[in-house]
Amino acid sequence: MESVSSSIRGALDRAGIWLSSLCLLHCLASIIIVSALGLGGQFLLAPEIHRYGLAFALIIAAVAIGWGALRHRKAAPFVTAMMGLTFMGGALAVPHGVQEAVLTIIGVTLVSTGHILNLRAHLPRTH
Numbered sequence: 001m002e003s004v005s006s007s008i009r010g011a012l013d014r015a016g017i018w019l020s021s022l023c024l025l026h027c028l029a030s031i032i033i034v035s036a037l038g039l040g041g042q043f044l045l046a047p048e049i050h051r052y053g054l055a056f057a058l059i060i061a062a063v064a065i066g067w068g069a070l071r072h073r074k075a076a077p078f079v080t081a082m083m084g085l086t087f088m089g090g091a092l093a094v095p096h097g098v099q100e101a102v103l104t105i106i107g108v109t110l111v112s113t114g115h116i117l118n119l120r121a122h123l124p125r126t127h
Contacts, residue, residue, distance in 0.1 A: 006122065009071075012064035013115040019060060020084075020112035023053055027101050027108075047096070050104070054088050057111060061085060068118040077121055081114025 026049070061081045069078040087107030091100045 005067075009064055009067050010119060010122070012060055013068070013119045016057070016060045016064055016115040017112050019053075019057060020108040020115070023057070023108045024105060024112075026053075027104050031101055047092075050092055050100075054085070054092065057088065057108075058085060061111060061114065065114055065118050068121060072118075072121040074117075074121045077114045077118035079114075080117060081111050084108065084110025084112075084114060 065077050065081045069075070084107045087103050087110060089107075091103035091107060094100050094103065
């Protein structure tokens, strides 16, 4: 049972890293495509994408990092991810544009780092 729960938590951490990476790519691509080519602004910059993305990130982080924190008792993954989620939430409070992109990019980078730290906290220690 221990290995099953560990593999589920690890899979959620990896999903969180991928989700954060996709969000980062979305932010950068949106800025480049919309500003350079003037294409896709209605879809790429839609507020719904950010709201749903944040909700999904919150669920994955709560389960994977919360579960991990209870198991390994290390604060760094939890604190790092929560700071990232706070930045992502702050991005929803500002108008679309550079401020939103910067806050989101900082946020997803921190959330992804939290997931990486969470995965590393579960690695067996070798001396």
